[in-house]
Amino acid sequence: MMSLKPRNVDFTETWAHLKETVAGVVGLRAVERSVWNTRFSDVYALCVAHPEPLADKLYDETRNFLEEHVQGLLQRVRGTVALDNNDHNDGLLTRYVTAWREYSQGVAYLNSLYSYLNLQHVKRQKVSDAEIIYGSSATVTCPEHDARQLEVGELGLEIWERVLVKPLTSALTGRIVNALAAARESPPDPAHASILREAIHSTVQVRAFRVRAPLQLYQQLVLEPYLTAAAAAHAKLAAELLASGDVAHYTKHALAGLDREISLGARFLDSSSAEAVRGCYERAAVAAHLPALHATVHQLMKDAAADLPSASERRVDLRRMYTLLRPLGANALRPLVDAAHAQAAADGQALLALSHNKDEAHTHFVNAMLSLHGKYSKLFGEVFGGAQAFVGALDKACSAVVNSRLPSDGSARAPELLARYCDALLRKRAGGDADVDDKLAAAIVVFKYVDDKDVFQKYYARALARRLIHQLSASMEQEEAMINRLKAACGYEFTNKLHRMFTDVAVSADLNAKFQQHLRDNNLATSTGFFIQVLQAGAWPLGGAMAPLAPPQQLERPARLFEAFYRASFNGRRLAWLHHLCTGDLRTRYTPRLYHISATTPQCALLLSFETVDVWNARELRDSLQLAGDAWHRHLRPLLDAGLLIATGDVGSETEDDTSADATIALNLAFSCKRTKVRLTCANAPNHPGGSSSSNSGTAAEPGETAAHCDDDRKMYLQAAIVRIMKQRKVLRHTELIQEVVSQARGSFAPSVAMIKKCIEALIDKQYLERAPAALDTYSYLA
Amino acid sequence: MSGEDCDPMDRGENDGQKPDKMFTLKKWNAVAMWSWDVECDTCAICRVQVMDACLRCQGESKKDSYGKQDCVVVWGECNHSFHFCCMSLWVKQNNRCPLCQQEWSIQRMGK
Ligand SMILES: [Zn+2]
Ligand SMILES: [Zn+2]
Ligand SMILES: [Zn+2]
Numbered sequence: 001m002m003s004l005k006p007r008n009v010d011f012t013e014t015w016a017h018l019k020e021t022v023a024g025v026v027g028l029r030a031v032e033r034s035v036w037n038t039r040f041s042d043v044y045a046l047c048v049a050h051p052e053p054l055a056d057k058l059y060d061e062t063r064n065f066l067e068e069h070v071q072g073l074l075q076r077v078r079g080t081v082a083l084d085n086n087d088h089n090d091g092l093l094t095r096y097v098t099a100w101r102e103y104s105q106g107v108a109y110l111n112s113l114y115s116y117l118n119l120q121h122v123k124r125q126k127v128s129d130a131e132i133i134y135g136s137s138a139t140v141t142c143p144e145h146d147a148r149q150l151e152v153g154e155l156g157l158e159i160w161e162r163v164l165v166k167p168l169t170s171a172l173t174g175r176i177v178n179a180l181a182a183a184r185e186s187p188p189d190p191a192h193a194s195i196l197r198e199a200i201h202s203t204v205q206v207r208a209f210r211v212r213a214p215l216q217l218y219q220q221l222v223l224e225p226y227l228t229a230a231a232a233a234h235a236k237l238a239a240e241l242l243a244s245g246d247v248a249h250y251t252k253h254a255l256a257g258l259d260r261e262i263s264l265g266a267r268f269l270d271s272s273s274a275e276a277v278r279g280c281y282e283r284a285a286v287a288a289h290l291p292a293l294h295a296t297v298h299q300l301m302k303d304a305a306a307d308l309p310s311a312s313e314r315r316v317d318l319r320r321m322y323t324l325l326r327p328l329g330a331n332a333l334r335p336l337v338d339a340a341h342a343q344a345a346a347d348g349q350a351l352l353a354l355s356h357n358k359d360e361a362h363t364h365f366v367n368a369m370l371s372l373h374g375k376y377s378k379l380f381g382e383v384f385g386g387a388q389a390f391v392g393a394l395d396k397a398c399s400a401v402v403n404s405r406l407p408s409d410g411s412a413r414a415p416e417l418l419a420r421y422c423d424a425l426l427r428k429r430a431g432g433d434a435d436v437d438d439k440l441a442a443a444i445v446v447f448k449y450v451d452d453k454d455v456f457q458k459y460y461a462r463a464l465a466r467r468l469i470h471q472l473s474a475s476m477e478q479e480e481a482m483i484n485r486l487k488a489a490c491g492y493e494f495t496n497k498l499h500r501m502f503t504d505v506a507v508s509a510d511l512n513a514k515f516q517q518h519l520r521d522n523n524l525a526t527s528t529g530f531f532i533q534v535l536q537a538g539a540w541p542l543g544g545a546m547a548p549l550a551p552p553q554q555l556e557r558p559a560r561l562f563e564a565f566y567r568a569s570f571n572g573r574r575l576a577w578l579h580h581l582c583t584g585d586l587r588t589r590y591t592p593r594l595y596h597i598s599a600t601t602p603q604c605a606l607l608l609s610f611e612t613v614d615v616w617n618a619r620e621l622r623d624s625l626q627l628a629g630d631a632w633h634r635h636l637r638p639l640l641d642a643g644l645l646i647a648t649g650d651v652g653s654e655t656e657d658d659t660s661a662d663a664t665i666a667l668n669l670a671f672s673c674k675r676t677k678v679r680l681t682c683a684n685a686p687n688h689p690g691g692s693s694s695s696n697s698g699t700a701a702e703p704g705e706t707a708a709h710c711d712d713d714r715k716m717y718l719q720a721a722i723v724r725i726m727k728q729r730k731v732l733r734h735t736e737l738i739q740e741v742v743s744q745a746r747g748s749f750a751p752s753v754a755m756i757k758k759c760i761e762a763l764i765d766k767q768y769l770e771r772a773p774a775a776l777d778t779y780s781y782l783a
Numbered sequence: 784m785s786g787e788d789c790d791p792m793d794r795g796e797n798d799g800q801k802p803d804k805m806f807t808l809k810k811w812n813a814v815a816m817w818s819w820d821v822e823c824d825t826c827a828i829c830r831v832q833v834m835d836a837c838l839r840c841q842g843e844s845k846k847d848s849y850g851k852q853d854c855v856v857v858w859g860e861c862n863h864s865f866h867f868c869c870m871s872l873w874v875k876q877n878n879r880c881p882l883c884q885q886e887w888s889i890q891r892m893g894k
Contacts, residue, residue, distance in 0.1 A: 469814055493841070529810030537818035538834030554808045562813075571894035572856060574820040581814035587807045596809075604808065611805050667805065716831070720841040727839075766830055768838070 006050040014042050015061055022062065025113060026069055026106035026156075036113070044116045055121040059152075062114070066107075066156055070163040073099045077164065086174030088182065088196075093175050096168070097198045103160060104205065111153025118151040154209045161206050161217060173225045176200060180226055181233065184264055197268050204270050215272065223273055227280045230261070234284035242289060247296040248313075251320035254285055258324070278327070286324050287332065294335040297321065301339040305347060305379060319383045326387075333389060340380065341393035348372045348401030362420035365413070369446045373398055395449070402449040414450045418443060419459030422482065426467060428474045436478060444485050453490055454710055454717070454748045460486075461497060461541045468505050469533060469581055476505075490747045493717065500539035508533040511569075518565050529585075530558040534566070534575070542578065552608040555584070555601070577601075580631070591671055597644070599680040602627055602635040607644065610667040618651045618663035632659075638680045644671055710749075718751055718759040723768055726781040734760075734777040819856040819893055821864040827881055828869035837866035856893040861885045867892065 021039045024031050046054040077095045081087075111118065150158060165172070179196045182188065188196065203218040210216075237257055241250040258281050265277035286293070300321065303314040325332045351372055356364035373394070380390040402414045422443055425436050450456050467473045483502060487495040512531055519525060535542070559577065566575055584604035586597040599607065605625050609616060622632050633652060639645045649663030721744045726732060732740075738756055745751045760779065763769045772778040818824075819833050829838040836854035857867040863882045865873070873881060880887050 528808045530813065531810065532813040532815060535814065535816045536834065537816050538832055540816070542816070552808075555811055558811060559813070562815075566817075570817075572820050572858065572891055573817045573893070576816050576818075578814040578816055583812045584808055585810040585812075587809055588805070589807060590805050601811075604811075607806060608808070716835075716841075720838055723838055723841075762830075 006048045007045070008051075009045050009049040009054060011046065011049075011054050011057060014046060015058070018042050018058075019061070019065060022065060022110060022113070023069070025109045026066070026103065028102050028106050028109075040113060040115070043114055047117055047121055053121075055117055058117065059121070062152060063155060063159070066159045067163055070103070070159050073103060074164045074167065077168065083168070083171040084174075086171070086178055088175040088179035090175075092168075092171060093179065093195050093199050096172065097195045097202070099164075100160075100198070100202045103156070104202070107153050107156030107160075110156060111151060114152040118153075122149065122151050157206050157209065165203075165206070165217070165221070169221055172199065173221050176222055177225050177229050180264065180268060181229060183268065184233070184260065193267075200268055201270070215270065218270055223269065223276065226269070227276060230277075231280050231284040234261070234281050235288060238285040238289055242292060247293065247300060247321070248317040250293075251317055251324060254324055255320045257281070257285060282324075282327055287328055290328075290332055293321065293325070297336050297339045298342070301336075301343045304383065305343050305376075315379070315383050322384055322387075330389070337389045337393050340376075340384075340390050341397050344372065344376045344394055344397035345400050347375075348397060349404065352401065352404070361413075362417040362424065365417040366421045366443060366446055369398065369402060369449075370442055372401065373445055399449045399451070402446060403451045412452060414446075415452050415456035416459050418446055418450060419456055419463055422460060423463035423467070426463075426474060426478055426482065427472050436474070437481070440478065440482050441485065444489055447486070448489060452710075452749055453494065454713060457486075457494060457498075457748075458541065458710060458713075461501070464498060464501060465540050465542060468501060469535075470583075493720070494748055497539045500536060504535050504539065505533065508535075511566075514569075515562060515565050519561065524561055526558050526561070528554060528558060530562070532562060535578075542581070552605045554608065555604070588671070590667075590669055593672070593676065595671070595673060595676055595678055597678045597680065599639075600635060602631065603639060603680055606635065606639060607667075615664050615666040618647070618649070618659050618665050619661060621665055622659065636665075642678060642680060643668055643673070644678075644680075714749060714751060714755065715759055715762075717748065718745065718756055719763055721745060722756075722759055722763055726769060726779065729781070731772060731778060731780045733775075734779065737779060819864065821856060821858075822862065823864070826866045826869055827863075828865050828873055831866070833864065833866060837868045840866075840868060858890045858892075859885070860888045860890045862890070 018039050021031055021035060043058070046058045077092065077099050079091065079095060081090045081092055083092075176196065176199060179188070179192075183193070183196065187193070200218070200222050203221050204215060207214045207217050234257070238250070238254060241253050258278070261281045262274070262278055265273055269277065300314060300318050304311055304318045306314075322333075322336060325336060348369070351368040352365065354364070354368070376394045376397070380386065380394055384390040403412050405412050422440065425439055425443075447453070447456065464479070467479070473479050480502065483495050483498045486498070511534060515530075515532070563575060566573070579601040582601040583598055584601060586599065586604060586607060588595045588597065597607070602625065606621070609621060609624070627635065636645070636651065640647055640651075644667070646666050646668045647663060648666070650660040651663045651665065652659040718741060721741050722737065725737065725740050725744070737760070738753055741756050742751060760769065764771070764779075767782055769779045770782055772780045821833055824832050824834070826833050826837060831838050831841070833856050835841070840854040855867050856864050857870050858864045859880050861880050861883050863880050865881075870887070874887055878887050879885060
């Protein structure tokens, strides 16, 4: 039974017994349980000895013992080999690890034998970790300098490092570095591998208890010398790879080398070194050769994108190249990104330049862009894992190709071609098209790259107007879905007018129903069927003056009735007839076979002029219908071409407005035609892009006119944006305002700073804004 | 489209003699355009066409006003016209027509 009472203890005698057991524990020899317990009590007794505690003395003696013991181990480890030959197979590493296994275990046991000393004596003296790290006026010492503050187990490790490792440092380093180099070439057998790993790991464990620089020994003894040697080996490997083959050969083996190096590090080195190992390889084997690698990327990119069987191998090479370059940062990757951009842009220009039917230019354009986008999205996704830098490069390339300008007149054709593409899809067609929705959705992909979205909007609006007025749309659902797609891409303002046009069509349907009800209610039946579309001015791109026309008497009555009805239904509105857009359905009564003729209002008036007169003097007819020069020809020509009317003498032409005084026009009483339905159109007037037209070329309006028209709209847009921004911000500096406006407009077009400045001036004139009185270059909002 | 789609009942009605009427007008598909009945297309207050929403309404770009003309026109007794929105703000400061300086009073509202 051990006594807890402090008493006199004979140090020499007690230590003699204790020392024997300590030697046994450290040497991993069996110690009986009872002996262990007795010695445990001895440690206690010494620590609490009376009159004077003997803990310090015990600690000193223990240290002396351990130092002596480790000296002995050092001799055992060193053996008789020549230390400086650095042969990793000379047995030194094996002996070192054997001694380390025994000693580190033994010291751990010893630490528990000395539990009381550790707990009561050392801990009390030991400064807290926080004090070590942050410093304290109360302590000037630190564990590195005062071994007494270490627990016995820690003391044992400190002695190992100082007494055994230090003299062997260069011998151990040399052998470990050599063994690792050998392991890189061919994996060692399990026994040797485990010796090597434990030897390396011992340099971590021996200082693991340290608060400061726990990895210092590992870094000095293993990691740093290893990395120095590895860098030289990697550089040599890379130079050989580049010398002995092409870039494909290099990337393949360099990447394999990287994998090998990473797994070598993971297998033998401390886990904290993974980054350093990788970085060392990348610097020595890749970064050092960047210029040589960069020189190859353009060709590699070209080959990977080629339409050849070998391209798939090149894509693998390219992927390897990317994997090697990516960790080196944006600058190392830049030439690869540039090459990706250049390749996609060049390919895009080549696709656009492929020969095609001029009538199908819109389909060719959109299909070329979609195939470019599809091809490179897939390629970059596969090779670069969809990395943002390459997505950006593709976007830049697509944008450059889409907005490329014709060398002839410097105009960008994308807005017009894309609008035509949509128009063709949205029109009624024989047979229909099953995947129209998909194609329209795909058109948005191209649309997003268009710079001058507002110009596109103009073309699109004209085509939409034509489809709506002439009921040429295949489906109103498709029309609305497309407007909503554009809205999703560009916002409400962009599609505002399109929505207004669309709404007019719905409102008109309702209006017709009400009008018919009104006629029935008031017994105002008309003999002629009547359908009207009432469009709001400003929303529809229907330029041009309204042609004056004395309508045929048959049309007078429905027109008057509707006007009266409309005036009664609304307030403050003015109604104007768009005769060039009105069409009449006539039936012939003078031909053996009946023909249904669909014609413009002026054409109807022309035909109906022959009810009572067989032959008209051309000038008189023109004047009686008040058809001005240009309109006269545009409406008359199709009637002559169809053979419904016959001209005698010179009635002039669109280009030569000269109707001779004696020219006459007669109704062709012998008219005959293969079809019973005859649809007459009128030739396109330059300022009437909304005019009825049978050809698809209607969207091809004058580019100059569209540009000028756009300029006004851009100013309107910018003013609205400025008001919106200023209303929210109240006071804003000039440069900030410009920036915000540019970023808001980006969805539709890229505004010039000069135009924004003009708009700001205009708003100051209109007293929406003022220059802030106190501050320079600052505007404030006037509510 | 083929030539065979004519109504058989229509056939043979005419026998080559000139009929009393040469044509029958079956149907008229009319297109008209409405605009506010104003002397000046532009609102003198915001300098925007009265057919378009005023500058403030455009700035707010209301998501629910799909083409709906809720920014209507108002006429004064002097027959000058403006956006109703613009005029409502204007009269808070100065109850006179900005164009003729007459006392402002509403003659009618657009609908
Ligand atoms: Zn206004
Ligand atoms: Zn308004
Ligand atoms: Zn007035």
